Amino acid sequence: MAANGTGLPMARKPLAKIVTDDKQGNGMCHDDSAKGVKAQTIDELHFLQKKRSAPTTPLEGNQGAFASLPDDERRRQQLQSISASLASLTRGTGPKVVRGDPAAKSSQAVEHVAHRHHHHVGAPAISVSDDSSLKFTHVLYNLSPAELYEQAVKYEKGSFITSSGALATLSGAKTGRSPRDKRVVMDDTTQNELWWGRGSPNIEMDEHTFLVNRERAVDYLNSLDKVFVNDQFLNWDPQNRIKVRIVSARAYHSLFMHNMCIRPTDEELENFGTPDFTIYNAGQFPCNRYTHYMTSSTSIDLNLARKEMVILGTQYAGEMKKGLFSVMHYLMPKRQILSLHSGCNMGIDGDVALFFGLSGTGKTTLSTDHNRYLIGDDEHCWSDYGVSNIEGGCYAKCIDLSREKEPDIWNAIKFGTVLENVVFDEHIREVEYGDKSVTENTRAAYPIEYIPNAKLPCIGPHPKNVILLACDAFGVLPPVSKLNLAQTMYHFISGYTALVAGTEDGIKEPTATFSACFGAAFIMLHPTKYAAMLAEKMQKHGATGWLVNTGWSGGSYGSGNRIKLAYTRKIIDAIHSGSLLNATYEKIDVFGLEIPTEIEGVPSEILRPENTWGDKKAYKNTLLKLGCLFKNNFETFTNYKIGKDTKLTQEILAAGPNF
Ligand SMILES: Nc1ncnc2c1ncn2[C@@H]1O[C@H](COP(=O)(O)OP(=O)(O)O)[C@@H](O)[C@H]1O
Ligand SMILES: C=C(OP(=O)(O)O)C(=O)O
Ligand SMILES: [Ca+2]
Numbered sequence: 001m002a003a004n005g006t007g008l009p010m011a012r013k014p015l016a017k018i019v020t021d022d023k024q025g026n027g028m029c030h031d032d033s034a035k036g037v038k039a040q041t042i043d044e045l046h047f048l049q050k051k052r053s054a055p056t057t058p059l060e061g062n063q064g065a066f067a068s069l070p071d072d073e074r075r076r077q078q079l080q081s082i083s084a085s086l087a088s089l090t091r092g093t094g095p096k097v098v099r100g101d102p103a104a105k106s107s108q109a110v111e112h113v114a115h116r117h118h119h120h121v122g123a124p125a126i127s128v129s130d131d132s133s134l135k136f137t138h139v140l141y142n143l144s145p146a147e148l149y150e151q152a153v154k155y156e157k158g159s160f161i162t163s164s165g166a167l168a169t170l171s172g173a174k175t176g177r178s179p180r181d182k183r184v185v186m187d188d189t190t191q192n193e194l195w196w197g198r199g200s201p202n203i204e205m206d207e208h209t210f211l212v213n214r215e216r217a218v219d220y221l222n223s224l225d226k227v228f229v230n231d232q233f234l235n236w237d238p239q240n241r242i243k244v245r246i247v248s249a250r251a252y253h254s255l256f257m258h259n260m261c262i263r264p265t266d267e268e269l270e271n272f273g274t275p276d277f278t279i280y281n282a283g284q285f286p287c288n289r290y291t292h293y294m295t296s297s298t299s300i301d302l303n304l305a306r307k308e309m310v311i312l313g314t315q316y317a318g319e320m321k322k323g324l325f326s327v328m329h330y331l332m333p334k335r336q337i338l339s340l341h342s343g344c345n346m347g348i349d350g351d352v353a354l355f356f357g358l359s360g361t362g363k364t365t366l367s368t369d370h371n372r373y374l375i376g377d378d379e380h381c382w383s384d385y386g387v388s389n390i391e392g393g394c395y396a397k398c399i400d401l402s403r404e405k406e407p408d409i410w411n412a413i414k415f416g417t418v419l420e421n422v423v424f425d426e427h428i429r430e431v432e433y434g435d436k437s438v439t440e441n442t443r444a445a446y447p448i449e450y451i452p453n454a455k456l457p458c459i460g461p462h463p464k465n466v467i468l469l470a471c472d473a474f475g476v477l478p479p480v481s482k483l484n485l486a487q488t489m490y491h492f493i494s495g496y497t498a499l500v501a502g503t504e505d506g507i508k509e510p511t512a513t514f515s516a517c518f519g520a521a522f523i524m525l526h527p528t529k530y531a532a533m534l535a536e537k538m539q540k541h542g543a544t545g546w547l548v549n550t551g552w553s554g555g556s557y558g559s560g561n562r563i564k565l566a567y568t569r570k571i572i573d574a575i576h577s578g579s580l581l582n583a584t585y586e587k588i589d590v591f592g593l594e595i596p597t598e599i600e601g602v603p604s605e606i607l608r609p610e611n612t613w614g615d616k617k618a619y620k621n622t623l624l625k626l627g628c629l630f631k632n633n634f635e636t637f638t639n640y641k642i643g644k645d646t647k648l649t650q651e652i653l654a655a656g657p658n659f
């Protein structure tokens with residue numbers, strides 16, 4: 001080979017030119033198996049890839065706030081509404097907001113608007129004195145799950161796509177709610193209306209401090225390149241639907257709320273107008289410990305008069321869903337509607353069951369039943385017309401989740417689902433549900449229609465069965481007992497469960513938790529208000545109460561075992577079918593509960609807890625110990641009247657443990 005100093009063979013003759021326009025048809029260098037693209041440049045090609053979404057369907061007729069407006073005017077008003085939401089209360093102006101991702105070049109040209117008090121949009125520019133009003137805040141408005149996935153994966157550390165298509169993400173330092181940091185503004189109205197003081201979840205704060213925290217959150221959000229805005233609904237009952245707006249900094253939060261709230265149709269979104277309630281989620285940013293009332297860097301602040309909630313210092317997404325639930329616990333009873341911390345499902349014959357219970361007792365697991373229609377797993381309303389779900393999605397615990405035991409939840413963990421704080425294989429991205437490295441409280445949030453037999457719309461007739469779930473780690477409550485109305489009320493007000501810490505070594509003793517109405521962390525009024533409404537509704541519609549222990553059997557935590565989910569499901573089946581109503585019952589000591597002697601598919605000996613304990617003396621002592629805990633807890637309620645007459649109150653007081 002001739003050396004020419006270049007390392008390449010020396011060309012004797014110029015190379016033949018490659019013919020691209022092959023008129024001779026010799027087939028050389030030509031692939032005609034597919035037509036070429038219509039684009040002339042890469043940019044054009046990328047432009048072709050995205051078909052423009054129908055620009056929010058044009059309206060026929062003129063229902064709704066913006067109905068008669070042309071498209072661009074309506075979009076301008078929507079932006080103006082978002083700018084107003086983000087307005088600083090001291091500077092009096094909202095930021096210049098622009099739709100779209102700041103990273104997308106094309107969005108720079110789209111409409112933008114700034115909100116000013118006392119000024120018309122489009123009025124001559126006024127001079128600005130602070131830098132924040134010179135910048136644009138990009139608004140990512142009701143993005144689709146696919147768009148939110150891209151945002152999360154691109155910009156949020158710890159966001160990954162799992163092998164089943166779910167979006168795995170981390171909630172940061174907080175992996176559960178922070179009830180001791182939840183504050184409510186006390187003003188002349190709320191001072192009289194709400195439940196304050198011992199046992200109440202409502203920790204007082206004043207209006208001024210709320211505004212300080214609100215400003216802190218708003219300034220933080222406005223300092224970002226972009227914020228996510230979700231406009232959605234709560235409550236499937238159309239008469240009592242609430243419009244909510246969630247402003248957040250993370251795609252994770254936006255996708256979570258997309259899944260958990262009710263998703264508006266394009267048409268409903270066009271007519272959305274002003275929200276009834278707004279959440280400012282600045283969870284990545286702490287509150288200021290020098291601010292009055294602040295006891296940590298976390299504060300979740302609710303202002304009912306302003307219809308606003310501010311979140312600082314926690315990214316745990318459940319804070320938003322449960323925060324809105326508190327709002328419903330205030331608004332609904334005002335309309336004679338009972339708000340319930342319960343799951344709800346319906347049989348093919350229209351029989352509805354409610355499942356009350358504290359966290360981890362089985363609301364989500366047991367309401368998700370392949371043989372029944374799921375109305376919802378966690379938050380409902382009971383009005384004069386029946387039940388309605390407040391939410392548009394479910395939030396399932398997924399620690400130790402298995403395909404065999406909970407197939408419907410397993411299958412719901414797919415594209416669109418948010419998976420919080422789970423551990424997965426770094427390469428295959430298969431989730432290891434048994435792994436508690438990040439937290440025991442791993443969660444999946446998915447739209448309710450991911451459950452194949454979801455009842456859409458999520459409403460149903462009056463409940464026939466009211467099931468109170470307790471996960472009794474003492475192992476002394478029977479797997480199931482039939483309750484009379486007074487007993488149902490006693491156990492509803494007590495709101496008992498006893499879980500074990502699980503992750504910590506050396507924990508031998510279960511600790512009892514009493515949480516009024518099975519959700520004291522979320523109620524706003526005194527527990528007896530909700531209890532009276534429940535009693536009235538159960539009486540009026542002839543519902544039967546049941547107490548189901550989904551916890552330990554054969555001994556306390558440490559010596560006994562958790563009741564098999566398969567048995568609990570058989571018990572629940574017998575309640576639904578009506579067969580348990582007509583079973584033979586016997587009474588047990590101390591709690592005076594009526595227990596059935598037989599249930600199809602359940603070994604009879606486990607129905608009476610005493611039978612399952614080897615050490616009968618230990619059983620009796622544990623039973624008495626739990627009885628004492630119930631008595632002590634109920635003391636705070638003995639001076640309250642429940643319902644219109646003292647008769648029921650007396651009966652309820654007598655319905656507790658007796659020894
Ligand atoms: N016998 C049982 N009944 C109900 N749940 C059980 C039982 N045994 C184990 N579990 C587990 O307990 C957890 C119940 O949690 P979940 O249904 O999410 O509670 P909630 O919705 O009330 O917070 C699930 O992880 C479920 O698999
Ligand atoms: C989201 C929660 O609900 P649950 O555990 O009842 O499903 C919670 O309590 O934070
Ligand atoms: Ca749940």
Ligand SMILES: [Mn+2]
Pocket residue numbers: 341359363378
């Ligand atoms: Mn719940």
